[in-house]
Each structure stands twice: as C-alpha cells, then as structure tokens.
Amino acid sequence: MLKRIALIICFSSAVLTYYAQPEGAVTRLVAGEEYYVHKVKAGNTVYGLHKLYGVSIDEILLANPEAKDGLNPGDELLIPKQEVREETNDDQVELPPKDTSKYLIHIVKQGETLYSIAKQYSIKGSDLVKINGINILSIGDKILIPKSVQADHNQNDEVEPAIKNPINELLASGDSIVLHRVKKGETLYALSKLYHVTPDEIVKANDGLKGGLKRGQEIRIPLKVKRPKQVPVDTLANPAFNQAEWVDSILKKEVYNVGVFLPFKLDKFDEELLKCPPVGDCKPFIPTIRAVEFYQGVEMAVDSMRSAGLSVNLHVYDTKGDTGIVRNILSKNEVKSLDLIFGPLSHSTQPLVADYALANKIQFVSPVNSSNKLLFKNPFVTKAIASIPTQMNAIAQYVADSFATQSVILFDNKDAKDQSYFAKVFERRYNELTDGDTAKYRDTLAIIEKGVDLKNMFPYLNMTGTNVLIVPSRNIGYVSSFLTDLNKVKNDQGMRDVKFVVFGVEEWKKFKQIDYEYINDFHVHLSSSKYVDYSSAKTIDFIKRFRKKYQNDPGLYSFMGFDVMMQHLAGLLHFGKGFASRLNYIQLDHLHTAFNYELVGEGSGYENQQVFILAYEDYKLIRKK
Known part of the structure; x- marks a missing residue:
C-alpha cells in the first residue's frame, strides 16, 4: 500500500509538472524579448509555474515584480520563453x-x-x-x-562574505556578514525575505539605518548558519497544570498505532491512467490526489512528532469511499489495536467508523466538515472542522463586536432550507448578543424573508454609514444574482456613496464565477474553518520541507492533514489515549486550522469551534479575526 502511494506521489508530481506545459500557449513580445502569457488559476504558485515552464523563480519574479506579494486568479504573468538550442556545428554562438x-x-x-x-x-x-x-x-x-x-552596476550588487566568523554580538560562531548594494525600489522587507533574516537584524547590523535605504548604498546582511534544531517535548504544549494529576498512567503507552482511512481509489486511478493519451494532457484523478495530499500532511506530522519523542506505527487503508470496503477493514483484528483513526472522508462511511470507535474505545477524528450527528452520545469522535451553524455564530459575534452602530440586514430564503436554517442561527445568536443594549446597538436586526429582491431592504438602509448584509447562502446562482443586483442598485439608485459590507459563508471561496470587482467593492467577509498565511515564516518553512520531501507544493489538504494529525498526536504524547477532553491544552502554532474543541453535549463528542473571519481587501483575502 505505502509503495503504491509513494509511486502515486511521484506520478502526481510529474503530471502536475507536465500538465499545462506551454505548448500552444499565447506569447507576447515585450521590449524585444518573447514571453509566454500565463493566466493565473486558483492554486497556482510561483514555485509551481517555475516547475511547469522550466524557468527559474528569479526570472519569473523579475518579469513580474508584483508576484512577490502573491498570485490572484485571473492575473496575467509574463513567463520568459527559453530557447532550446541544438548542439550542431551550424548553431555555434559567437x-x-x-x-x-x-x-x-x-x-x-x-x-x-x-x-x-x-x-x-x-x-x-x-x-x-x-x-x-x-x-x-x-x-x-x-x-x-x-x-x-552597466553604469549603475560598477560591481556585483552582492559580494562574497566580507567577514567570516566575525566577532559580533549579533552573530554566533560560524555566521557571516554579506555586503549588499541597494537597488532601486528595494525595501527592508524585501531584503529580509531575500536573505531569510528579520528586518530588525538588518537594521541592527547597520547602526540603525537612520537615513533609511538609499539606492547604491552598501549595507551589511547578517547571515545565520543553519544548525540542527533540538525540539524539546516540553515546547509542544505548555499546560498550566500538573499533568501527573490528570493523566491515568494506564492510558499511556510506549508505542501508539495510528490508522489512516482515506479513499485513495487506487484501482480507479489506474483506470484513468490508462486513458491518458501517448502525447498531450493527462489530467490527474482528483479524488486520488486529494487523498494523497491528506496522506502527505499526515506523514509530515508523524515525522515531526517522532522527532519530539513519540513512537508511532502508521497503518494506511484505502477505503475507496465504499461502505463494504470499510466494513471489511474494520473486521481485521489489527484494527482493534489502533489508538487513533484519521478519516475516512465520505459521509456514508464515517458512521461505520464512529460506531466502531465507540465500541472499541478508539479515538476517531474526522478531518472534514461532517454532520454533528456523528458526535451525539459518542465521546470517541472529534470533528476538526467547524460546521456552518458554528460559523454563523462566529459571524454574529464579529458583526456585534465590529458593526455595533451600523445597519444590519439578514437575507433569509424560505425556498432554500439550508439558507433559512443558517439565517435563523445567525438571528438567534445576534439577538442574544444585542438584547437589551439599545445604547450600544443602532437598531434591531432587519430581516428580508424573500428571495433576491433588494428593493425590500431600502427602508432599512443607512445612507451615511455602513450597511452590513448577511447572506448565508451556499448556492452560487443565488449569490451571483445577489451581488449583481446589489451592484445595479448601488449604481442606478443614487447610492454610489453608500457603503455595503457583505457577509457570506466559507463555500464562497470556491465560487470562481463571481466577479472579483463585486467581491472587492462590497468588502465581502467570509467565515472560514481554515486559513493559510503564505507569507508567514512558519508556512514558508513548511513548504520548503514539503518540497524537499515530495518535490511538489503542498495542497490545502496537506496543510489540513498536517495540522489535524499534529494536534491529535500531541494529545497522545502528553495524555495517552484519554486525550480528547484535553485537546485544548495542546497549544501548537498551526498552519491551516486553529483548534478550540467544545463538547457538543453530555456524553457526546467534540467539535472544533475555532472560526476565522476573512475579508477581501485590494483583491486579496486577509484574516480579520
């Protein structure tokens, strides 16, 4: 099984590299140089484009300086076209x-x-x-x-280390200082990213840089020698209590067995592979790729926790998303020896595993947005992703805190049961938060109980302040029509100066058809169970380690698998098999998913109720809370 998965990892990396090769791509001539024109799609990264086109990251960033701040779907990037020369006597260069x-x-x-x-x-x-x-x-x-x-380049901008092993309070033995000649437009932040040091370290190494950076100025860059990092077990959690008082020694083990139940669908993957043409695009089989991404994240977490001192045996099973296959897996004697089960993913197979976990007292973690019914009267289930109702409660809290004096309008839709239910959840929580505090809150909540008919909201609008519109719909048709009509109202009804802030749900991030101008103009806010800050040092470090291990970029499921497994393995390390009720004592600096587990009812399981509030600003999705 593991060998097959390893082969698929290699194949998927190769497919993703081959897929979207620049054959037939549009080219453009700029300043006498020929470029491919690449239109950015969701999930594209500069590293991925470097692999696809065979062009270095530096070359892509030099041609597209704005790409340093991230890529947005729809952006056009210029990719330098590399000429391939035949080594013949007729093609010799001067x-x-x-x-x-x-x-x-x-x-x-x-x-x-x-x-x-x-x-x-x-x-x-x-x-x-x-x-x-x-x-x-x-x-x-x-x-x-x-x-x-080269009038502006009297010498190389960066030179060899001027001082090696310097006597300097800022540096350790073996470190060095590199001299850098400042180029036009460079900033401290850009230099810190280039050399992997902090801006403060650069400032301290240059007597405070009181005059700021100037073009042509030669500055000192303190470089750190990479040293092996010892990771003490104590740093993985810092619970403010005596563990000995909490942990039953019977629950602690020398070695833990962890089962990974994922729908790799290897047979289907092989079938799709046979359909690939001898020459041309071979699109990856998405269900397999998703399962592989989860597995890669899990494997990275296991590696990290082994370094921290946890002994783990990993058992991997292909559920194929089939209830019959899952029943067969659960009938194996080896499964009874598991201490933790990660997955499966499908709603049809999860109840089988939840029942088995309860019967055999094995902790089962669902890494996807499962039904809360799984948790009812089953303390051996943890759900790692916040449900939409939980996210609506978080939106209500955020709106009450951040828009207390503004007009708040909730859009219900009796024709859509889920939207109507989510609207009721928001209404109940918002009224609980604002009840009786008329001095602080502008008005009671206005509710529009029909479909997309924005004329009904006119009596409630605040023409001089902010209007907060709550649209808890997961239907792309409804959302698209709503934003289109809101744009018409704003432009046709003399409301161009009226400010709107629209709140939606997590699924909106998948709606690629929605006009990004609307998303930006209406300051769209979304609830989300997950968020990855690709500019953070910890994320960059994870991506580097992931690339080194798998020769590919991590997908969102890789981040998710890593965070969820890290939290639960840390629970095993500190508390043994009885860790579920103590998960919140594990404080790790996660990449994708934060954790705040709450008991959903007496004798029931735990739901992660940590929710991010994200907002589009200048066409970028940023974290607000």
Whole structure:
C-alpha cells in the first residue's frame, strides 16, 4: 500500500509538472524579448509555474515584480520563453572577445541565470549569449558585461562574505556578514525575505539605518548558519497544570498505532491512467490526489512528532469511499489495536467508523466538515472542522463586536432550507448578543424573508454609514444574482456613496464565477474553518520541507492533514489515549486550522469551534479575526 502511494506521489508530481506545459500557449513580445502569457488559476504558485515552464523563480519574479506579494486568479504573468538550442556545428554562438578591457566580470552565483543577469545589467539575454559564447551557466562562471551598459552596476550588487566568523554580538560562531548594494525600489522587507533574516537584524547590523535605504548604498546582511534544531517535548504544549494529576498512567503507552482511512481509489486511478493519451494532457484523478495530499500532511506530522519523542506505527487503508470496503477493514483484528483513526472522508462511511470507535474505545477524528450527528452520545469522535451553524455564530459575534452602530440586514430564503436554517442561527445568536443594549446597538436586526429582491431592504438602509448584509447562502446562482443586483442598485439608485459590507459563508471561496470587482467593492467577509498565511515564516518553512520531501507544493489538504494529525498526536504524547477532553491544552502554532474543541453535549463528542473571519481587501483575502 505505502509503495503504491509513494509511486502515486511521484506520478502526481510529474503530471502536475507536465500538465499545462506551454505548448500552444499565447506569447507576447515585450521590449524585444518573447514571453509566454500565463493566466493565473486558483492554486497556482510561483514555485509551481517555475516547475511547469522550466524557468527559474528569479526570472519569473523579475518579469513580474508584483508576484512577490502573491498570485490572484485571473492575473496575467509574463513567463520568459527559453530557447532550446541544438548542439550542431551550424548553431555555434559567437566566441567571446579576446580584449576584455571594455568588459566587467560578473561571477555567477547560485540560482542565477543568463536572464536574471541580463535583467540586472539592463542588457538583452541574447547579447550576453553572443558575448560569452555560452547559454548554460554554472556557479563560479565568469560572465563578461559590457561597461557601456552597466553604469549603475560598477560591481556585483552582492559580494562574497566580507567577514567570516566575525566577532559580533549579533552573530554566533560560524555566521557571516554579506555586503549588499541597494537597488532601486528595494525595501527592508524585501531584503529580509531575500536573505531569510528579520528586518530588525538588518537594521541592527547597520547602526540603525537612520537615513533609511538609499539606492547604491552598501549595507551589511547578517547571515545565520543553519544548525540542527533540538525540539524539546516540553515546547509542544505548555499546560498550566500538573499533568501527573490528570493523566491515568494506564492510558499511556510506549508505542501508539495510528490508522489512516482515506479513499485513495487506487484501482480507479489506474483506470484513468490508462486513458491518458501517448502525447498531450493527462489530467490527474482528483479524488486520488486529494487523498494523497491528506496522506502527505499526515506523514509530515508523524515525522515531526517522532522527532519530539513519540513512537508511532502508521497503518494506511484505502477505503475507496465504499461502505463494504470499510466494513471489511474494520473486521481485521489489527484494527482493534489502533489508538487513533484519521478519516475516512465520505459521509456514508464515517458512521461505520464512529460506531466502531465507540465500541472499541478508539479515538476517531474526522478531518472534514461532517454532520454533528456523528458526535451525539459518542465521546470517541472529534470533528476538526467547524460546521456552518458554528460559523454563523462566529459571524454574529464579529458583526456585534465590529458593526455595533451600523445597519444590519439578514437575507433569509424560505425556498432554500439550508439558507433559512443558517439565517435563523445567525438571528438567534445576534439577538442574544444585542438584547437589551439599545445604547450600544443602532437598531434591531432587519430581516428580508424573500428571495433576491433588494428593493425590500431600502427602508432599512443607512445612507451615511455602513450597511452590513448577511447572506448565508451556499448556492452560487443565488449569490451571483445577489451581488449583481446589489451592484445595479448601488449604481442606478443614487447610492454610489453608500457603503455595503457583505457577509457570506466559507463555500464562497470556491465560487470562481463571481466577479472579483463585486467581491472587492462590497468588502465581502467570509467565515472560514481554515486559513493559510503564505507569507508567514512558519508556512514558508513548511513548504520548503514539503518540497524537499515530495518535490511538489503542498495542497490545502496537506496543510489540513498536517495540522489535524499534529494536534491529535500531541494529545497522545502528553495524555495517552484519554486525550480528547484535553485537546485544548495542546497549544501548537498551526498552519491551516486553529483548534478550540467544545463538547457538543453530555456524553457526546467534540467539535472544533475555532472560526476565522476573512475579508477581501485590494483583491486579496486577509484574516480579520
């Protein structure tokens, strides 16, 4: 099983690299250089594009500086088109000139390409090829740069370490300082990301940088030597109580057995693979890719917890999303020895595992948004994803806290049972929060109980303040019509200066058909059970480790699998098999999912009720709470 999954991981990485190759892609000529034009899709990353097009990350960022701040669906990126040359006698490049007095010498450093060097010195890449007679670079190569084109580059912007093993209170033994010549537009933040140090460290190494950064200025960059990091078990949690008083020693074990139940659907994957054409696109089988992403995150968590001292045996099962297969798995004697079960994912197979977990006193964690019915009278079930009703309660709390004096209008829809139910949840919680506090809150909640007919909201609008519109719909047709009609109302009814803030639910993030102008103009806020900050140091570090292990970028399910498994394995480490009621004592710095487990009823299981409030600002989705 594990060998098959490893092969699929390699294959999926290869498929995703091959898929969307630039064959037939639109090209554009810019300043004499030819580029592919890539339209960003959801999930695209600069690293992924580097793999797809065979162009270095530096080259992509040089051609698209705005990409440093992240990619948004619909953006157009210019990807430098690499010329492939045949090594024939008829295609020899011009030999470098013998007289080098008119040239400066640039020593090639790690990660540099002809394209990035050409950009650095404002010279065409083709000219560099002709001058130097090479089109493939190696570290340490000496490249000739015409003096006539590099007035702003009297020497390399970055030089070799000026001081090695310095005596400096800022640095440890083995560290070094690199000198960097500041280029136009560079900021402390950009330099900190380039050299993987903090802005404060750069400031301290340069006497406070009182005058700020200036073009052409030479500054000191303190570089840290990477050292093995010891991870004490104590740092994984810091509970403010005596564990000995809480933990039954009988529940603690030397080695724990963890079962992973995922619908890899390996047979179906093989069938789809056989359908791939000899030449051309071979689209990945999404159910398998999703299961593999979950597994990769789980495996990363297991690796981390083993480093922290936890002994784990991992048992992996392909459920195929089939109840019969799951029953067969549960009939195996080895399953009774499990201490934790992760998955399955489908609503049809989860009740079988929940019942088995209760009967055999094995903790079962659902990593997806399951029905809360699973938790009823079953203390051996933990649900890692907050339900939509729980998210509506969080929206009500946020609106009450942040828009106390504004007009709040709730859109109910009797024709859609889920929207009507979610609206009732919001109404009940909001009224609980605002009841009796007329001095603080502007008015009682206004409720529009019909479909998308925005004229009904006119009497409730605040023409000089903010109007908060709660739209708890998961129907893309309803949401799209609502935002389109709201845009018409704003433009046609003399309301261009009226401010609207629209609140929706987590599913809206999947609605790619919605106009991003509406999303941005109406300051759309969403509840979410998950959020990944790709700019954070911890996320960047995880992605680097993931790439090293799997040669691919982690998907959202990889982050989810990692966080959920880390929390539960840490529970086993500290509290043994009786950890479920103590999960909130485990305080880890998660990447994707935060945790706040609450008992849903006496003798029942635990739901993670941690909810993020996200908002679109300048076309980016940011965390508000």
